[in-house]
Every structure is written in C-alpha cells, then in structure tokens.
Amino acid sequence: MTTASGNHPGIWSGLVAVIRRDVLLAWKRPGDVLNPLFFFAMISTLFPLAIGPSAEQLQFSGPGVVWVAALLAALLSLNSLFLSDHEDGSLDQLILSPQPLPLLALAKALAHWLTTGLPLVLVSPLMAITFQMPAGTISIMMLTLVFGTVSLSLLGSIGAALTVGLHRGSALLSLVILPLAMPILIFGARTVSLAAADDAVAAGIYFLAAYCMLALTLAPFATAAALRISNE
Amino acid sequence: MTEILSGNDLCLFRGDRCLFKNLEFALSEGELLVIEGPNGSGKTSLLRAVAGLLEFETGTVSWDGVPVRKNFQAFRSDLVWLSHRVGFKGDLNILENLKFESGLRDSDQTRLADVLERLSLSGIADLPIRVLSAGQQRRVALARMLLANARLWMMDEPFTNLDKAGQVLVKDVTREHLLSGGLCVVASHQPIEIDGSTRRVTLQ
Numbered sequence: 001m002t003t004a005s006g007n008h009p010g011i012w013s014g015l016v017a018v019i020r021r022d023v024l025l026a027w028k029r030p031g032d033v034l035n036p037l038f039f040f041a042m043i044s045t046l047f048p049l050a051i052g053p054s055a056e057q058l059q060f061s062g063p064g065v066v067w068v069a070a071l072l073a074a075l076l077s078l079n080s081l082f083l084s085d086h087e088d089g090s091l092d093q094l095i096l097s098p099q100p101l102p103l104l105a106l107a108k109a110l111a112h113w114l115t116t117g118l119p120l121v122l123v124s125p126l127m128a129i130t131f132q133m134p135a136g137t138i139s140i141m142m143l144t145l146v147f148g149t150v151s152l153s154l155l156g157s158i159g160a161a162l163t164v165g166l167h168r169g170s171a172l173l174s175l176v177i178l179p180l181a182m183p184i185l186i187f188g189a190r191t192v193s194l195a196a197a198d199d200a201v202a203a204g205i206y207f208l209a210a211y212c213m214l215a216l217t218l219a220p221f222a223t224a225a226a227l228r229i230s231n232e
Numbered sequence: 233m234t235e236i237l238s239g240n241d242l243c244l245f246r247g248d249r250c251l252f253k254n255l256e257f258a259l260s261e262g263e264l265l266v267i268e269g270p271n272g273s274g275k276t277s278l279l280r281a282v283a284g285l286l287e288f289e290t291g292t293v294s295w296d297g298v299p300v301r302k303n304f305q306a307f308r309s310d311l312v313w314l315s316h317r318v319g320f321k322g323d324l325n326i327l328e329n330l331k332f333e334s335g336l337r338d339s340d341q342t343r344l345a346d347v348l349e350r351l352s353l354s355g356i357a358d359l360p361i362r363v364l365s366a367g368q369q370r371r372v373a374l375a376r377m378l379l380a381n382a383r384l385w386m387m388d389e390p391f392t393n394l395d396k397a398g399q400v401l402v403k404d405v406t407r408e409h410l411l412s413g414g415l416c417v418v419a420s421h422q423p424i425e426i427d428g429s430t431r432r433v434t435l436q
Contacts, residue, residue: 009335017335021321021328028323089317096283097336098309232286 014099015107022111032080033115036073040120043069044127055132062131063141063192067185069127070120070145071152075174077116078156081108082164082227091164091231105223106216109157117149133196140195140205147208148188154212154219155180161226184211235260235297237282237384237415242291244274244281251277255291257433259417262410264426267419269435275419276315278435279388282417283313295384309338312380315388318373322362326353326372329361330379339379347378351401366393371401378405385409385416 009017026033047065051057085091085108094104124145128138159176163169191204235258243253251274259265267275280286282293284300284307292299295307313319320329326348334341348354351371361369370393377385390402406416407426418424 009338013335017332020335021324021332024328025321025323084321087317088322089315089319090321091319092285092313092315092317093319093333093336095285096308096311096313098305098338099336100305 009099011100011103014097015103015110018094018104018107019111019114022108023114026111026115032077033119036077036116037119037123039076040069040073041123041127043072045130048130058131059133059196062128062133063196064189066124066127066131066141067145067148067189067192070124070149070188071181071185073120074116074149074152074156075177077112078153078160078177079170079173081112081157081160083160086164086231091227095228095231101224101227102220105157105161105227106154106220109154109219109223112157113150113153117146117153120149121145133192136198137192137195140201141192143205144188144191144208147205147212148184151184151208151212151215152177152181154215154223157223158219158226161223161230163230164227165230165232184208187211235294237265237293237295237417239282239293240291242278242281242293243289244277244286245289246274246277250289252435253290255433257431259415259431260429261413261415262429263415264406264410264424264430265415265417265433266424266430267417267433267435268421270421273435275421275435276388278433279315279386279417279419283311283386284308310383311386312337312377312382312384313386314370314373314377314390316392318361318369320361320369320372323360325360326357326364326375329372330375333376333379338381340381341379343379347375351375351378367395367398370394371398374402374405383414385414387416387418387420389420390418391420391422 044066047061048058051061082091085094095101121142124142125138128141133141156177159173162176163173166172187204187207191201191208194204195201238258239256242255244251257265267278269275277286281288284304292301294300295310298306300307330344333339348357351374353368353371353375356364356368361372364372385406391399394402403424403426410416410426
C-alpha cells in the first residue's frame, strides 16, 4: 500500500519529532519547567540566608549546595518523564512505531534536558553570585553542570522507565538513580571547589565528560528495554 | 492465497492464569480477524501480544512469513494501532498531534484535508485534544490510521464512544482498507459484519 506520495521518515525523524513535541508541550505548560527551576533557585538562595553572610563559609559550601540542589531538581522532574505518555497511550504508539525505541528514548531524555537541565545551567550563575563564588569559577561550574545534568537526564530516564507502571514509584526512582548519580555529584561539586581554590580542574571535567558519553551511549538501550517491560 | 499474518501455537499467561493455549490463526490480504469473547477473556491481551506489547509464553507470530521477533522493524512499519487510550497529547491540537505521528511512521499527509473532512474534524483541527469529546478523540485516532501507509490495522474495541455515524464510518473505512488489500485485526465484544472474508477467534 506504500504510495509514491507518502513521506518516508528517516532514522532521525522520530528523534526530532519526539524532541519537538516534548519541547512544545513544555512550552504550552510552563509550570512543569518552572517547578524544578524554582526549587533549584529556592534551595540555592535559602542556604546563604541560613549559613550566614561570612564569605568564607559561603564559598566553602557553595559548590556542594548548588550541586545537591541541581541533583534534587532533576530527580523531582524525572518522575513525570514517561508518566503522561503511559497514561494517554502515547507510549504504546512509540513502542509500536517503526522507529528504533532506543532513539526515541534518547529523544525523551534530551527533551527532558532541554526543558529542565538547560534552564538550570542557565540560572546557575545567579546561584554562584549568592554564594560569592569567584567569577572565574562560574564558567567551570556551568560546564560541569552541563555534563552532570545531561547524565542525570539520561540515567533518570532508565529509572523513570523502570517505575512508569508503578503507582507512587517516585521513592523507588530515587533509590534506583541515586547510586548511579553519586559519582556525578562527587566529581561535580569537587571540581567546582577545586576551581574556586585555583587548583587543576581538568581531571574532574574529563571524568564528567566521560560519564556523560557513557550515559549517552548506553542509557537509551537500557531505557528502551525497561519501557518494553514496564508497559506490559 | 498466501498468509501474511499468522500465529502458531500461541499461549499467553497473565499472572498465574492461562488466558489461552494452542491458539492458531492465519490471515491473508484483504481479510479481517475478529477476536471475540466476554469481558476479561483476554481479547485485549491477545491483541497487545500480537502487536508485540506483551510476550507470549510460547508460539510465534509471523508477518510475511518471517517471525515478528526476528524482524520487528518490518512488522511495525506495516502496523498501526488503535486502542482505548488514543495516544494523543491533550495539550496539543489535532494537527500538531497528527504531524508528530508523521515523524514516526510512513504516512500520506497529502490526504490530511480529505481525511479530516471525512471524519468531521475539519472545523476543530486547531483545538487541543483535551477539549474534544471521547468520540471525537476516537475519530482523531481513526485519522491516524487513515493517514498511515500501513497494511495492518489493529483495533481494540473500535466502536467505543462513537455515535451511530461514527460506527458506520469505522465499518466503511475498514471495508475500504480490506478491499485495497489491507489486513485488519479487531478485538470487540460487539458483532462486526463486514462482507468479504472474516475470520474469527473466540476466547472463553
């Protein structure tokens, strides 16, 4: 029945379609984007108030607090990654589409990053200012946050896929994701601390970049497998 | 006529319960397979398992003579799926949803205007899906099937939520699909009469 007038979607068109759709959905429902961002901003601004105005203490705790806030903000938003797709039947359609499911899973994770991770990276310089971090560390912090949030979106998509069929799977999602996210948190926060102390940061950045690449290549396959199981 | 879609020695469990075993079916071009049975007999499960959303305990489903498990891609590019949950995003309008579909599968967008007209959706194409009635949402799901260049239609209770005209419409488009050489698998507790060759699987 294939007609000459039909369009034949290539291998990337499914990926592009999913990213475009999810970003469009986020645009139409800005609350979903703003919630984690607001959470991130709240934590990062409340901490300096609680710790006190001493610049030394703020600089000492700043990188850790910003990174924990970023991690929690990402976890907060990951819950709903596949939930609405599962509930409205879109997930069935995605699984039954001729597009490779790992690519669609990658698209979901990238769309999640575009709508939560990227805004978070973009507002992070404001947080750096509230913690009185040296200006030179801001770019390093943003770079580590880029690698970190991309990794978190990808790792989180595995957890979200595993728990999508469960009611109240959010606690389980955190349990699944947190052990995998620990290296990101440790290296991310430590690299920013080192940058603030004018120390060598290359090793930390390389590690985060490598972790991000590993997540980019492997996580979509794990997510796809998990989706097939959870969607029974 | 050669078999296009066939199932061999199929057995499906949900939990500890065996829904059916030793189930066989075969479908050629232009044929309709109706899965019948009371509520809870496993119609939807059988349909989902044939599509590949559930795993059979034993047996194989073949498409064009090749086990589906060995060539998901070929099977899925020929498949479109319609079920209770229509699979559209409530915040996007009909056109945006259908445009998304065209990125996923081979479809003929030049027919879009005609298809929307036929399904009486033309006037509401820019409304978000969530404000549509359940019946109208089913019509949008029908639009997905009509636009797709897929040989196999799988429908779970296609008449749910549809008015009289809508039910006639489903029968008409199914008949046309079969006449053009397509295949159709329908799970329904309502009797479906479509002339031409109809095969039946009855579950207890």
